[in-house]
Amino acid sequence: MDGNLNMIGYGLAAIGPGVGIGLIFAAYISGVARQPEAQSRLQSIAILGFALAEALAIIGIALAFVL
Amino acid sequence: MSGIGSALLPQGSIRTEGFTPPGPADFDLPPIGGDFGTFHAFGQEFVLGVTKPMLQLVLSAVLIFGFFYLASRKRAMVPGKLQFVGEEAYGFVRNSLGRDIIGTHDYQRFVPYLFTLFTFILLNNLFASIPFIQFPTFSRSGMVYGLALMSWIIYNVVGMKKHGIGGYFKLQSVPAGITGPILLLLVPLEFMSNIIVRPVTLALRLFANMFAGHLLLILFALGGEYLIVEMSLAYAPVGVLAWVLFLAVAFLEILIQFLQAYVFVLLNAMYIQGALADEH
Numbered sequence: 001m002d003g004n005l006n007m008i009g010y011g012l013a014a015i016g017p018g019v020g021i022g023l024i025f026a027a028y029i030s031g032v033a034r035q036p037e038a039q040s041r042l043q044s045i046a047i048l049g050f051a052l053a054e055a056l057a058i059i060g061i062a063l064a065f066v067l
Numbered sequence: 068m069s070g071i072g073s074a075l076l077p078q079g080s081i082r083t084e085g086f087t088p089p090g091p092a093d094f095d096l097p098p099i100g101g102d103f104g105t106f107h108a109f110g111q112e113f114v115l116g117v118t119k120p121m122l123q124l125v126l127s128a129v130l131i132f133g134f135f136y137l138a139s140r141k142r143a144m145v146p147g148k149l150q151f152v153g154e155e156a157y158g159f160v161r162n163s164l165g166r167d168i169i170g171t172h173d174y175q176r177f178v179p180y181l182f183t184l185f186t187f188i189l190l191n192n193l194f195a196s197i198p199f200i201q202f203p204t205f206s207r208s209g210m211v212y213g214l215a216l217m218s219w220i221i222y223n224v225v226g227m228k229k230h231g232i233g234g235y236f237k238l239q240s241v242p243a244g245i246t247g248p249i250l251l252l253l254v255p256l257e258f259m260s261n262i263i264v265r266p267v268t269l270a271l272r273l274f275a276n277m278f279a280g281h282l283l284l285i286l287f288a289l290g291g292e293y294l295i296v297e298m299s300l301a302y303a304p305v306g307v308l309a310w311v312l313f314l315a316v317a318f319l320e321i322l323i324q325f326l327q328a329y330v331f332v333l334l335n336a337m338y339i340q341g342a343l344a345d346e347h
Contacts, residue, residue, distance in 0.1 A: 061278075
């Protein structure tokens, strides 16, 4: 079974977005816990932040296959 | 490894003993009924022919049209089951994606586009989990570039119509309330991020999510099969565990398929809203 060093690099690169997405949803959950009626407003903001942080991981996996 | 993967390995690669992990080659489906020749463009070889994801695009359009035609044919004051499902889906996109993001003044003329986009992407993503189809259409990047190009044209044209060409580029590339030499740094950055990078990340996000999710499922399925069939009996429980994880990941994938359709349309709505925003 042979592997590729790119994939190890991608695994390391995915740590950053992983931490970022965790922070985003932690803030979302505590925001909803404090003020449940704000959920609908917070939800789209949280999903947007999640999408932006995830974009880094996504670019990483695309480059891991391309490079 | 057996099955489709080994048949599609590039010519000249050495088949070593043991497990061959799945890779991007597993997504290169052959044209159905043979190809009509090849041509070269962008330094790559393209094959002329009809492949499975192309048929899925057509199938999804037909299915969505059929479903909403049936759902809206008998419009009743008290909706039946089918009409209720159709109305719920329409109301979800109209209220949470259209009205809340674009704003009450402008949202109505974009709702048909957003709704079509949402149902189209959602069904094409769900094809990855529907038995006998089991291939996400948007795991082929070319399919996604078309959608991203369309949304790029739409939000730019909408903004240019409202603000004029010069006013639109000023809105997108000069941040409000900033003066002085820092603008030399900020204007190219904002222009890059708002005009050039947006369609690329939009396309790559949907493509790579579908691609990576499906690759993960192939890995669990083939790895489990290899552990059970090819290796000694002591490894069989691990293979069964891999198949259990396959099921868990398959359910997670359904969540991600929905979420990616939602995010794609959400970002489209946000870009349109940003292009329509008044200067402040």
